[in-house]
Amino acid sequence: MRVALVSAFIEDQVYEHKLDDSFMKNTICKEDHFYHRIAKALSKKNIEVVIFYPSKEKIEKKFVHKFGHEIVRVPVKYIPFIHEPIVYSPRLVEIIKNEFDICQFVSGYYVMYKVPDMFDYIVSKLHNKIPIIARWAGGNHEWMTILRKPIKKKSLNKCQKILCSGKNEIGNLKKIFDIPSEKISYLINPIDLDIFKKRDKIETKKQLELDVKKKYFLYVGRLTINKGIEELLETFKEIQKIKKEIILILIGDGPLKNKIIEFAKKYNLENSILLKGRCSHNEISIHYNASSILFHIGTSGGLPNVIIEGIASGLPIIASYNGANEDFVNEKLGTGILIQPGNKSQLKDAIFMILKNEEKFSKNISNVIIDFTYEAFGEKLVKIYESIKKNKF
Template identity: 25%
Template sequence: MLAQDKNRGKIALISVHGDPAVEIGKEEAGGQNVYVRQVGEALARTGWQVDMFTRRTSPEQKAIVEHCPGCRTIRLTAGAETFVGRNELFKHLPEFVEAFFRFQAESNTIYPIIHTNYWLSSWVGMEIRKRQLVKLIHTYHSLGAVKYKAETTIPLIAKTRLKIEKNCLETVDRVVATSPQEQDHMRSFVSQKGNIDVIPCGTDIERFGNIDRAIARETLNLQPNAKIVLYAGRFDPRKGIETLVRAVGRSEVRTHENIQLIIAGGSRPGQPDGEERARIESIVEELELTDCTTFTGRLDHDQLAQYYAAADVCVVPSHYEPFGLVAIEAMASGTPVVASEVGGLKYTVVPEETGLLAPPKDEVAFAASINRIISNPTRRDRLGHGARDRVESHFSWDGVAMQLDELYLSLLKQLHQEFFFGKRKAKVATKKRAISTSQKVS
């Protein structure tokens, strides 16, 4: 735990579409929401006053949510107070910018440090910087230039997104990449210009990793001898759930006695979860996996910790993942991970040490990797211990906050120097004009 021994000042984290206060697992709620919330709370423990700005999506939502001393979520109205998908949000961003300035004026507050998250928020941050002196930091969370390579249908907003992502990298004060792989992608696919720091995402190593497997299974009413394969996350075609389901449906996995596939995330049981959940359920039925598959619906963090602990393996089959919080949450729980060999997953998951990697969309490779782990308890436990060790040494939220704290303080120092240098230049200019006027008069 970090000690709040100094008042660092105020900082704004902007996450337009990823509400830090929303329940994880709802539509448009995933790793980015966790990142912003956990970073905000950890920064508050270092002494920052952290305000996290997001868009209000319902009149019933509180305008301000207090999370802990020094950290709160502030919901601004931009467009109708209803859910709007990411690809439709851009037209509402100017209103979000104006709402941000109104909040500053009404609360008599100026944020010298602004950290934006996702490309939509980067546009907001760059517009704010046009009107006030500020140091601007950005975390992409995903890159359109990489994401669109994995998609067959490219949204109409793609051209705008790619242009803004390039402008962001080349002009903001600092970009935070969450893995060396993401940094490479920025340089290869976005721009050679701009300043990049690599600071990983983190996880709560106290919440995840303190539950015994047998106790977790008893709590969740799961069989002690079951072979449990877990997916955790939202329903989205890019998350590759179909690959996992088809892998479990292959004979090398399916023939294991007491095989159990648990798909955790999305809505509460009994609530609709959109087209992707319906599609995945139809594939489960097609492969005759209904009897061994459980859809848990949305889980809170304590429930999710139980499922991570209970699982033999956690599978992250994403087509693209700049970091992958689920991977390190599972690893923190001592559960090995089978993940797609893409993006930040190549950084978080170390093959043969913390889990295994497989080519994305390759159900045969995923089946082989899953089978290697669930068929050998000794290997499973060895990889699980290695996974926990890696998270402890690399991916705690307080460790992430300490690295961001250093970055913010260095940029704040630059800002002060620029401000006072600007004031000196203004004084000199005023003095020169006065002398010039005096000479003309004489």
């Protein structure tokens, strides 16, 4: 069986970098992004997988990821249009239709709220020609225009299956888009539990050459707006006045990087705010173990991989009430505290609560983590494929 794993984004915009050959080889082919973890899980089940990266680059080209699967950079047509561009790729549709058994979208946010996006375009072209599996990770459906929602509803209903990672989002699919229950499957992206696991905090601090007497706050993700970074910086600045032993580490890259550097200089926090840039999964896992709190307080929906990784590592988490966060981060499970996005008062209170009760929040790892292994994920996804095929698409 050949499966096309497809991004519905122009990935140049996602990375804010041209997907030239050098970037593809030195970044995309070496990273541990969840697209590639999905491919790895399927490869373990003897499924042939190719990942497609839509790009503004005009030359189609194949690359090989470090996990062994193929990546194809495929050109898109890009037409600027008022607030959002119109994007489509006849070449991508042609390849999938002629060479694959299943088309599975791995990107989960279909963010064009005014015009049809790549997801709508590809679904319209492949409908009734090949089985289509979508991934719904949230996004704010309230931002969609009156004309936009019917388009999205129609596209989603044309898919044979929709993978979803949160109970709230499953509810939205049913209520907002009239998706029948039998079309929805609850499935969360896989993580490597041999990498993300509990380790001794002191030893991992030493491994990272960090001061063992300090406490570390951690952010992992894109340095961009709507991630709660601005609120985190302001709150950290206030807390650092009375708790000098706390250091903030940010792992990732993005357009806010220079603003973060300027913020640190302005408030004399150059030695207290550490920008680590892009890191491998192995490096990130050690940072989880060395830290006291992980922050994911943005406004986007879905279930971020960093939350599952943090839980597996025994790291307390402060997250926002968004998407599937509520299913995995809460005081009942002992995994962390939820706050309203943008609420700095709640953020500050949550930080002090965890600092006072750090052992309570890091003692247990939720049993649900076992469902996120490569083996479990691959097995569930293959069953979905077989079910679609059995129903004689």
